[in-house]
Amino acid sequence: MTADIRVMREDLRPPARPPRRHFISIKDVTRDDIERLLATARTFERSLEREVKKLPTLKGRLVINVFYEASTRTSSSFELAAKRLSADTMSIKSSGSSVEKGESLKDTAITLGAYDPDVIVIRHPQIGAPNLVTRVTEAHIVNAGDGKHQHPTQALLDLYTMREELGRLEGLHVAIVGDVLHSRVARSLIQALALTGAHVTLVGPPALLPRGIEAMGCEATTDIGAIAAADVVYVLRMQRERMQEGANYVPSLREYTARWGVTPERVRPGQKVMHPGPMNRGVEIDPRVADHADALIETQVRAGLVTRMAVLYDLLTTGPVGVKNETALEVA
Amino acid sequence: MLFARAGSKENIVVRGARVLDPVQGVDAVLDVRIDDGVIAALGSGLDTNSHRVIDADGLLLAPAFVDPHVHLRTPGREDEETIASGTAAGAAGGYCAILAMPNTDPVVDSAATLGALVDTARAEAEIAVGFLAAITKGHGGSELTEMGELAEAGAAGFTDDGVPVTSAGLMRRALQYGSLTGRRLALHCEETTLSRSGQMHEGEVSAELGFTGYPSVAESLMVERDLALAAYERQPLHLLHLSAWESVQALRRARGEGVQATGEVTPHHLCLTDEAVRSLDPNVKMNPPLRSASDRTALIEGLKDGTITAIATDHAPHARHEKDVPFEAAPFGVTGLETAFAALYTRLVEPGVVPLETLLERMSAGPARAYGLDEPKISVGAAANLVLLDLNGTYRVTAESFRSRSVNSWLLGQTVKAKVRATIAAGRLAFSS
Numbered sequence: 001m002t003a004d005i006r007v008m009r010e011d012l013r014p015p016a017r018p019p020r021r022h023f024i025s026i027k028d029v030t031r032d033d034i035e036r037l038l039a040t041a042r043t044f045e046r047s048l049e050r051e052v053k054k055l056p057t058l059k060g061r062l063v064i065n066v067f068y069e070a071s072t073r074t075s076s077s078f079e080l081a082a083k084r085l086s087a088d089t090m091s092i093k094s095s096g097s098s099v100e101k102g103e104s105l106k107d108t109a110i111t112l113g114a115y116d117p118d119v120i121v122i123r124h125p126q127i128g129a130p131n132l133v134t135r136v137t138e139a140h141i142v143n144a145g146d147g148k149h150q151h152p153t154q155a156l157l158d159l160y161t162m163r164e165e166l167g168r169l170e171g172l173h174v175a176i177v178g179d180v181l182h183s184r185v186a187r188s189l190i191q192a193l194a195l196t197g198a199h200v201t202l203v204g205p206p207a208l209l210p211r212g213i214e215a216m217g218c219e220a221t222t223d224i225g226a227i228a229a230a231d232v233v234y235v236l237r238m239q240r241e242r243m244q245e246g247a248n249y250v251p252s253l254r255e256y257t258a259r260w261g262v263t264p265e266r267v268r269p270g271q272k273v274m275h276p277g278p279m280n281r282g283v284e285i286d287p288r289v290a291d292h293a294d295a296l297i298e299t300q301v302r303a304g305l306v307t308r309m310a311v312l313y314d315l316l317t318t319g320p321v322g323v324k325n326e327t328a329l330e331v332a
Numbered sequence: 333m334l335f336a337r338a339g340s341k342e343n344i345v346v347r348g349a350r351v352l353d354p355v356q357g358v359d360a361v362l363d364v365r366i367d368d369g370v371i372a373a374l375g376s377g378l379d380t381n382s383h384r385v386i387d388a389d390g391l392l393l394a395p396a397f398v399d400p401h402v403h404l405r406t407p408g409r410e411d412e413e414t415i416a417s418g419t420a421a422g423a424a425g426g427y428c429a430i431l432a433m434p435n436t437d438p439v440v441d442s443a444a445t446l447g448a449l450v451d452t453a454r455a456e457a458e459i460a461v462g463f464l465a466a467i468t469k470g471h472g473g474s475e476l477t478e479m480g481e482l483a484e485a486g487a488a489g490f491t492d493d494g495v496p497v498t499s500a501g502l503m504r505r506a507l508q509y510g511s512l513t514g515r516r517l518a519l520h521c522e523e524t525t526l527s528r529s530g531q532m533h534e535g536e537v538s539a540e541l542g543f544t545g546y547p548s549v550a551e552s553l554m555v556e557r558d559l560a561l562a563a564y565e566r567q568p569l570h571l572l573h574l575s576a577w578e579s580v581q582a583l584r585r586a587r588g589e590g591v592q593a594t595g596e597v598t599p600h601h602l603c604l605t606d607e608a609v610r611s612l613d614p615n616v617k618m619n620p621p622l623r624s625a626s627d628r629t630a631l632i633e634g635l636k637d638g639t640i641t642a643i644a645t646d647h648a649p650h651a652r653h654e655k656d657v658p659f660e661a662a663p664f665g666v667t668g669l670e671t672a673f674a675a676l677y678t679r680l681v682e683p684g685v686v687p688l689e690t691l692l693e694r695m696s697a698g699p700a701r702a703y704g705l706d707e708p709k710i711s712v713g714a715a716a717n718l719v720l721l722d723l724n725g726t727y728r729v730t731a732e733s734f735r736s737r738s739v740n741s742w743l744l745g746q747t748v749k750a751k752v753r754a755t756i757a758a759g760r761l762a763f764s765s
Binding site: 027104105106124126127128129131132146147148149150184187210211212213215216 | 531534535536537538539540541542543544545547612614653656657658659660661
């Protein structure tokens, strides 16, 4: 009798845990992965139009957000993304945690790993921090920005925004303007755009265009006039906090703004303008450009929520099965 | 200049090995008899008397290695390495002599600090160890050390390794005064205003990964300066851990013009390129950094044509917890004493890139000559400094396999060929497996 019950219960057991998957660098994913994630995000966008926005998809899952750097957009959107999918969430910030007592990243990761989280979302000022966390925990790791290296979910939300607004990625011409050297956003975006068949031109002062960057599959120029030919002008934050004292990348912010600031005179009507935020109005972007109808900055923030929902969903399910079918999601 | 603990000299017969000493022109299957620590006879079917017999059929016997660049972390960081552990690691790597760098805590810049090291070495060094002393006090770059007294106390040479001698004027004074000691000046060439904050070689890989670049020109600019000063002062010097194509070019040109300059290169710069950094493994982070494929090719060419005459491990032990951090937070340096020959044999000799004879010479006589040390050699009457190698033995490098106190090796987990089976250093059997 009991044996019969056991047999009947076999198929009710939770399926074996899927193999661990991480989202650390755009370099690690394929064009198919990107297409799948964008399609999933679109499905979630539809679901958020309903009156009750919460989906039961990740009920019982634990998502831990660990942020070693200040963040508004990324941390809030990851937290909300997990909540909208009914996952339990916990957010750790370096201030007010054991990090302030000098705890190493390895020990913090092991401590959090002891709670058996399904996903750890990490932002850290040092390149390679997410890789270290993969070595010492069993969780799926999502990189929410590691030093100047990668910010893959930002690239994903930018692709999502471009495709929604312009209807395509293949053949799109995107000019990325500003401090490429210190920008993880730029690195992820260049790779993601190259992967999806878009054309990328980098524009900035010589010292802020890293030597050898063209090997990533883009062009680089110091001529701000080059943005005129682009469908999208993607403005990077002038990262003042990363500017070393006396490094002299540019003589002054004033000179930067005069030569590379994105002003109404330098963009043409219909040209879309994007910015990962937070903006330095009046430095890399003129407020008139930032507030113009062609600016997609707020759209990017909304896209951040649904693409991060897609990433969490994708890592915790086995892949594309049922993703493109909206009804399948509702019963999941 | 070299110090080791006293030990009983061995009476050994190594039987049936391929005996290879490229400098002496020996390459034959021979027996080698060692009487009281000295090579007494080479020949076939030698009498073993009551000697210990090492059956070396199928093995290679060569002059033991000399490592001109090791960090023994003593004094100050004995948790990372000691004279005992570092020399044991050297013995396991086939070395009969190593030179320790003075960038310890405190820096070896006084006869008192040096004297304490010499005493320790006499008590616990498994193989001969020499100590370089600092060029400038505290490696501060502003005041010369008392080189005369340090040389008398046993300094094997002078260096500020870890940091460059920034001031050209002071470098000139060091060359002038250092000449009185008869000891070599060894230079870490780095223009720090170009390398500052650099994490890896500046190039396509650093551009993609986002690391601050440490360009080749940061090294070669300083190499050019120091060679120009050496030429002007007509003094010899030794260039540490060369990594860049431009540096090799500069050294080749200077040697051609008669400058008495020597140079060394590490196993990791000969085996790896900056592509390895894509792994973000802190064990491929070192200063100078791994450079491009064309730099690596130039280093190999320089090694082969004799521009670079020494292979140096730059063995740099680091505590486990200090390397178990994100790449960007990790200190520079990797270990190498125990894996140098295997790495180079596997990556360069087996594929036919570098002849075995060249590798053996650059790991033994070459580095000894650069510092004016006795060259290990296989000839009757010479002190027995020998390494017995199994060129067919493959093994996996694991953290447990090291005698060093630290395990920050770039070869961890990899399988290599060529095993050190025994090391005889100054007539003592210092290692056998």
